[in-house]
Amino acid sequence: MLFNSIEFFVFLPIVFVLYWFVTAKYLKAQNLLIAIASYVFYGWWDWRFLSLIAFSSIIDYTIGLLLQRTEVKSKRKALLWISICVNLGFLGFFKYYNFFIQSLVDSFTLLGQPLSINSLNIILPVGISFYTFQTLSYTIDVYNKKLEPTKDFIAFSAFVSFFPQLVAGPIERATNLLPQFYSKRVFKYDLAINGMRQVLWGLFKKVVIADNCAKYANIIFNNYEDYSGSTLVLGAFFFAFQIYGDFSGYSDIAIGVSRLFGFDLKRNFAFPYFSRDIAEFWRRWHISLSTWFRDYLYIPLGGSRGGIKMKLRNTFIIFIVSGFWHGANWTFIVWGALNAIYFLPLLLTNKNRVNTNIVAEGKYLPSFKEIRQMAITFFITLIAWVFFRADSVTHAFLYLKGIFSSSLFSYFEIFPVTILSLLLFFIIIEWLGRNSEFAIENVDFMNKPIRWGFYVGLIVLMFAYTGEQQEFIYFQF
Amino acid sequence: MLKFIRNIVLFIIAAMIAGEVVVRITHAVSDVPQRIIDGDGIQKYYPNQTGYSLNGEHTWLINELGWPGELPKSYDNLVLIIGDSFVENFMNPNECHQAPLLEDRVNEYSFLETARSGVSFIEAFEIAKQMDTLNPVKSLLYINDSDFYESVKEISEKQDITQLDISKSRVIHGKMKSPGIKKVLYNWKLMYYFYNRFPLNFESKKPPKKYVPKERTLKHANEVDGLLNYIKTKYRITDKILVFHPYSSKKLITKCEEVGFKVISLDSSNDSNSWTFDFDHHWTCYGHEQVANQVARSLKSSH
Numbered sequence: 001m002l003f004n005s006i007e008f009f010v011f012l013p014i015v016f017v018l019y020w021f022v023t024a025k026y027l028k029a030q031n032l033l034i035a036i037a038s039y040v041f042y043g044w045w046d047w048r049f050l051s052l053i054a055f056s057s058i059i060d061y062t063i064g065l066l067l068q069r070t071e072v073k074s075k076r077k078a079l080l081w082i083s084i085c086v087n088l089g090f091l092g093f094f095k096y097y098n099f100f101i102q103s104l105v106d107s108f109t110l111l112g113q114p115l116s117i118n119s120l121n122i123i124l125p126v127g128i129s130f131y132t133f134q135t136l137s138y139t140i141d142v143y144n145k146k147l148e149p150t151k152d153f154i155a156f157s158a159f160v161s162f163f164p165q166l167v168a169g170p171i172e173r174a175t176n177l178l179p180q181f182y183s184k185r186v187f188k189y190d191l192a193i194n195g196m197r198q199v200l201w202g203l204f205k206k207v208v209i210a211d212n213c214a215k216y217a218n219i220i221f222n223n224y225e226d227y228s229g230s231t232l233v234l235g236a237f238f239f240a241f242q243i244y245g246d247f248s249g250y251s252d253i254a255i256g257v258s259r260l261f262g263f264d265l266k267r268n269f270a271f272p273y274f275s276r277d278i279a280e281f282w283r284r285w286h287i288s289l290s291t292w293f294r295d296y297l298y299i300p301l302g303g304s305r306g307g308i309k310m311k312l313r314n315t316f317i318i319f320i321v322s323g324f325w326h327g328a329n330w331t332f333i334v335w336g337a338l339n340a341i342y343f344l345p346l347l348l349t350n351k352n353r354v355n356t357n358i359v360a361e362g363k364y365l366p367s368f369k370e371i372r373q374m375a376i377t378f379f380i381t382l383i384a385w386v387f388f389r390a391d392s393v394t395h396a397f398l399y400l401k402g403i404f405s406s407s408l409f410s411y412f413e414i415f416p417v418t419i420l421s422l423l424l425f426f427i428i429i430e431w432l433g434r435n436s437e438f439a440i441e442n443v444d445f446m447n448k449p450i451r452w453g454f455y456v457g458l459i460v461l462m463f464a465y466t467g468e469q470q471e472f473i474y475f476q477f
Numbered sequence: 478m479l480k481f482i483r484n485i486v487l488f489i490i491a492a493m494i495a496g497e498v499v500v501r502i503t504h505a506v507s508d509v510p511q512r513i514i515d516g517d518g519i520q521k522y523y524p525n526q527t528g529y530s531l532n533g534e535h536t537w538l539i540n541e542l543g544w545p546g547e548l549p550k551s552y553d554n555l556v557l558i559i560g561d562s563f564v565e566n567f568m569n570p571n572e573c574h575q576a577p578l579l580e581d582r583v584n585e586y587s588f589l590e591t592a593r594s595g596v597s598f599i600e601a602f603e604i605a606k607q608m609d610t611l612n613p614v615k616s617l618l619y620i621n622d623s624d625f626y627e628s629v630k631e632i633s634e635k636q637d638i639t640q641l642d643i644s645k646s647r648v649i650h651g652k653m654k655s656p657g658i659k660k661v662l663y664n665w666k667l668m669y670y671f672y673n674r675f676p677l678n679f680e681s682k683k684p685p686k687k688y689v690p691k692e693r694t695l696k697h698a699n700e701v702d703g704l705l706n707y708i709k710t711k712y713r714i715t716d717k718i719l720v721f722h723p724y725s726s727k728k729l730i731t732k733c734e735e736v737g738f739k740v741i742s743l744d745s746s747n748d749s750n751s752w753t754f755d756f757d758h759h760w761t762c763y764g765h766e767q768v769a770n771q772v773a774r775s776l777k778s779s780h
Contacts, residue, residue, distance in 0.1 A: 006671060020478060187478050187481075189478075189480060189481050193481065193484075452488065452491065455488065455492075456488075456491055456492055456495045459492045459495065459496065460496070460499050463496045463499045463503075463505065463670070464499050464503055464505070
């Protein structure tokens with residue numbers, strides 16, 4: 001079920017009413033309702049893959065309990081590996097099987113020994129990368145004794161399948177979300193209003209910004225040979241806002257909807273395009289994934305504590321794995337490696353934690369230095385996005401070749417004024433709201449009629465400039 | 478909680494009012510004319526309606542007889558143009574309709590369109606019979622293979638389409654499908670917009686396929702024979718000219734000629750430009766011009 005669909009607008013009020021008016025007195029009933037609603041939400045797409053979520057839930061719940069019963073290190077390690085193998089096994093099969101087979105065939109063909117292994121017609125279960133990482137975090141935290149294993153299977157199932165963030169995150173840590181299922185939720189007006197506001201802003205990002213940018217990004221990327229360098233830059237610019245609007249929009253809706261049910265999810269985006277260097281960008285982009293890799297991969301590998309060699313190795317590993325997590329294609333691996341290359345100079349010169357505050361905090365406008373830093377950071381991420389969006393590495397290189405050609409300074413062949421005006425409006429609102437968790441969080445300074453007028457204005461823009469309905473990009477990851 | 482629900486309800490009402498205004502101003506959905514069923518059982522439109530097409534690029538008009546398009550200046554030498562959505566043609570402006578295009582090309586006749594989406598082959602004859610009071614000299618029936626099949630109850634019973642029950646030799650007039658819901662939906666533009674924008678049916682979420690015309694083969698030959706025999710005995714066919722869409726079944730055309738119909742078989746195969754919209758099998762303005770050229774040539778040669 002898509003957040004931007006009629007089905008969801010029917011589904012959400014029904015679950016909300018049942019949750020607060022029918023099951024509110026019984027915690028177990030509330031958790032059961034969430035689990036059932038989540039399975040309906042997911043099954044709306046394809047009910048067959050519910051078995052994967054159920055199986056993962058049973059395995060990790062059982063392993064959690066078994067980990068509690070034993071203190072024998074080898075047994076504990078074996079249990080942890082069972083969980084890792086089962087979860088990553090599913091992920092590997094559904095997401096990466098064909099990629100590895102194709103890469104193997106290509107490698108042998110290159111060596112003059114053609115192989116004939118057939119690829120499989122596999123459907124990628126929506127959100128598998130997200131819920132796999134979420135359940136893995138539970139087992140790893142229980143193994144590391146950071147978390148008591150739960151004995152409440154219903155609460156655990158609701159945690160794994162929690163519908164607002166099931167298919168595209170934020171990837172929740174068991175330490176944050178699971179305990180919220182143990183205690184009685186109380187409806188808080190301010191939290192719910194805040195949640196509705198975030199849902200509204202998320203929908204605006206998706207329906208107006210992402211879907212409209214997608215139209216032009218698709219045209220330009222699919223016909224890059226026909227356009228000048230300047231238009232190709234515009235195409236990459238549109239894609240940068242498509243993916244930001246799409247993914248952060250989804251996160252906003254997920255967090256906002258969770259608040260309606262009394263849950264508090266982790267922040268996933270913190271105005272990444274206002275970053276002054278790439279290290280800051282990665283602290284602000286897809287935070288739940290970056291911190292997951294930091295805590296469960298980078299730090300166990302030694303992090304940045306060792307020598308230069310270790311720093312280099314760990315940085316490349318984390319960025320390449322992060323790229324590979326996004327999809328089974330060399331383009332994502334190159335995208336990850338490119339970001340590692342951007343990041344390394346900052347890490348090696350110990351400048352990766354220079355910009356930890358909010359840009360131009362307390363001011364309306366940034367300084368010239370900050371503008372320059374933000375522009376450079378945005379431009380290099382733009383170059384990296386070309387690899388992310390391209391169909392193949394060759395496509396990406398040809399696209400970049402087109403950008404850095406003599407036509408870079410020619411007139412744009414495509415210049416949609418309306419969409420660019422909407423983007424300008426969006427960037428201004430995001431800039432003004434950058435001190436908050438999401439751009440329109442702190443609009444209480446407006447009196448009620450103006451505030452409502454602003455909300456209605458956003459809805460009107462959604463009606464008037466709604467793009468072609470598209471699936472959220474991150475569903476495929 | 479109650480305060481939250483009250484505020485949400487009030488906000489939804491405010492947003493819906495604003496949305497309704499925006500959808501109407503921007504013409505985010507096409508206006509849909511209201512239909513009635515007249516005393517002869519024929520579905521037509523309430524007279525004298527007008528509305529905007531999608532995005533407000535042009536307006537459509539229902540004339541005082543209840544058919545789309547303008548009335549002719551004179552009813553002398555009147556030629557009726559009977560058809561379905563292809564002739565109704567809400568997707569193109571008035572100058573791309575068959576009546577004005579043919580009037581430009583064949584001066585000796587005046588033309589009147591009597592078309593409505595969903596008109597079957599048998600209903601086209603019912604319409605022609607009703608329009609006899611205007612004393613037309615000819616009737617052009619723009620038809621497709623499916624119009625024949627839809628006309629026969631024995632092939633597939635359809636409540637909303639006028640059909641012939643061959644076994645009982647009886648014409649069953651179509652009924653309007655969910656008229657109440659449609660009336661609400663077409664007047665409540667915002668809801669109609671949502672209905673179009675977010676279809677509940679999963680199939681319609683798939684990206685539309687580009688329309689590629691292909692040659693059709695004759696199906697249900699016995700039922701088509703029964704239909705043609707009924708029409709031959711019950712209606713006047715000497716003044717009817719059947720205008721077959723491109724790629725219609727050749728066997729079907731031959732059958733109609735054998736019964737005694739005059740036939741114009743449209744041909745788009747030698748045209749490098751498409752006659753249809755990319756994702757819709759209806760004709761574009763260009764397509765309508767080509768159709769009018771071929772029909773006009775045929776009318777002149779038979780004059």
